[in-house]
Amino acid sequence: MSKIIHRSLRGTLPFAVSAQGVYLTDREGKQYIDGSGGAAVSCLGHGHPDVLAAMHAQIDKVAYAHTSFFTTDVAEELADTLIAKAPPGIGHVYFVSGGSEAIEAALKMARQYYVETGEPERSIFIARRQSYHGNTLGALAVGGNEWRRKQFAPILIDVGRVSPCYEYRDRRDGETPEQYSQRLGDELEGEIQRIGPRKIIAFIAEPVVGATLGAVTATPGYFKRVRQICDRYGILFIADEVMCGMGRTGSLHAVDQEGVRPDLMAIAKGLGGGYQPIGAVLASSRIVEAFRKGTGMFQHGHTYIGHATACAAALAVQKVFARDKLIEQVQSLGAYLEKRLHETFINSPYVGDLRGRGLFRGVELVADRATKKPFDPALKLHAKVKSEAMNQGLLCYPMGGTIDGVTGDHVLLAPPFICTEAQIDEIVDKLARAIETGT
Numbered sequence: 001m002s003k004i005i006h007r008s009l010r011g012t013l014p015f016a017v018s019a020q021g022v023y024l025t026d027r028e029g030k031q032y033i034d035g036s037g038g039a040a041v042s043c044l045g046h047g048h049p050d051v052l053a054a055m056h057a058q059i060d061k062v063a064y065a066h067t068s069f070f071t072t073d074v075a076e077e078l079a080d081t082l083i084a085k086a087p088p089g090i091g092h093v094y095f096v097s098g099g100s101e102a103i104e105a106a107l108k109m110a111r112q113y114y115v116e117t118g119e120p121e122r123s124i125f126i127a128r129r130q131s132y133h134g135n136t137l138g139a140l141a142v143g144g145n146e147w148r149r150k151q152f153a154p155i156l157i158d159v160g161r162v163s164p165c166y167e168y169r170d171r172r173d174g175e176t177p178e179q180y181s182q183r184l185g186d187e188l189e190g191e192i193q194r195i196g197p198r199k200i201i202a203f204i205a206e207p208v209v210g211a212t213l214g215a216v217t218a219t220p221g222y223f224k225r226v227r228q229i230c231d232r233y234g235i236l237f238i239a240d241e242v243m244c245g246m247g248r249t250g251s252l253h254a255v256d257q258e259g260v261r262p263d264l265m266a267i268a269k270g271l272g273g274g275y276q277p278i279g280a281v282l283a284s285s286r287i288v289e290a291f292r293k294g295t296g297m298f299q300h301g302h303t304y305i306g307h308a309t310a311c312a313a314a315l316a317v318q319k320v321f322a323r324d325k326l327i328e329q330v331q332s333l334g335a336y337l338e339k340r341l342h343e344t345f346i347n348s349p350y351v352g353d354l355r356g357r358g359l360f361r362g363v364e365l366v367a368d369r370a371t372k373k374p375f376d377p378a379l380k381l382h383a384k385v386k387s388e389a390m391n392q393g394l395l396c397y398p399m400g401g402t403i404d405g406v407t408g409d410h411v412l413l414a415p416p417f418i419c420t421e422a423q424i425d426e427i428v429d430k431l432a433r434a435i436e437t438g439t
């Protein structure tokens, strides 16, 4: 029996022994097409020669140098590259090892900003229900996935809560998408008033919701309203782009399509493309300037921040994006994926909603399309679809169960940007078979 504490302590996992392009192979020689890039990570697929070469070269030079002693060329160049493409106002980057660490760092930066600028009474974050921001304690506290939080709730900080922007289930009959955005803005403003505006540090949200709802995009004007409200009360806006960022939705950052400027932005997953564990916080210049004028530091730090080999991998990913025009490819391939999903599921009695942007797509499964009635959670449909998909040789990312009283099953697709249309066909066909068998 394995000595690893795997995600599930029941059952066994196949052993991955090789991975190339969009396929992984297990020890028995079975091939799986990577329809979800793991968990929206492997944007360049597997075994990309440029990334491997960059990592090898860096390991030969300096694999790791502790950031209390040194900086490195690759970390500086990666920072310059990311800042050149960041939303206006973002001027600095803080490298970490993954998404949860990026969220922890962003929360602490936001808090320190108000301590440095003379508003230490600000101590509360507002976040959305049915969100996921990571599994470390701060990230779990702001996250709104009750299933993940439940047993740890007594040791989590208190957070203000508002509804997610989940049009399929929550927009009312007769309400336009714009009116729905307005109503959600009113709800946020109500929560700010309830807590007390001068007690609030920041509002945090995923621009496109990933791991709890499956590629749920916001309605028009929603994030603009959020930005206005944050500005009105002097509250920071933290965009969690750990899953939806780094080109996944057809622009480098998902907020680029919302026309808003976050104060802090967490990125990870596609940043290193799975070649190395790396995440980052992109921070507005005003925050870092406040630190510089105040204590002269960000009071945080982990052993592996700015890891040279991880930075080399992420820099190579960025160079491949630019050289091979991969963000444009996400747009065209994303449109193809959307078309194929619509064609395939148009008459499916169990597919209630198809949504998402670029190569970040969600399929919501329902027992009744007309009433949107979800499947009984006891059926664990998402788990069945996942194992059926694996039987078919497809890796996809189903999720479900009861989250904040809302029950639903969703499948997330996040294929590598280097897919061909034929591979997209293979993913969609296998998913259709898995859903058919699973339901």
Ligand code: PLP
Pocket (backbone or CB within 6 Å): 039, 098, 099, 100, 101, 103, 132, 133, 134, 135, 206, 210, 211, 240, 241, 242, 243, 244, 268, 269
């Ligand atoms: N934030 C979002 C939006 C995520 O989807 C995730 C992971 O799925 C995280 C944060 C946490 O990232 P990690 O698993 O790398 O710690």
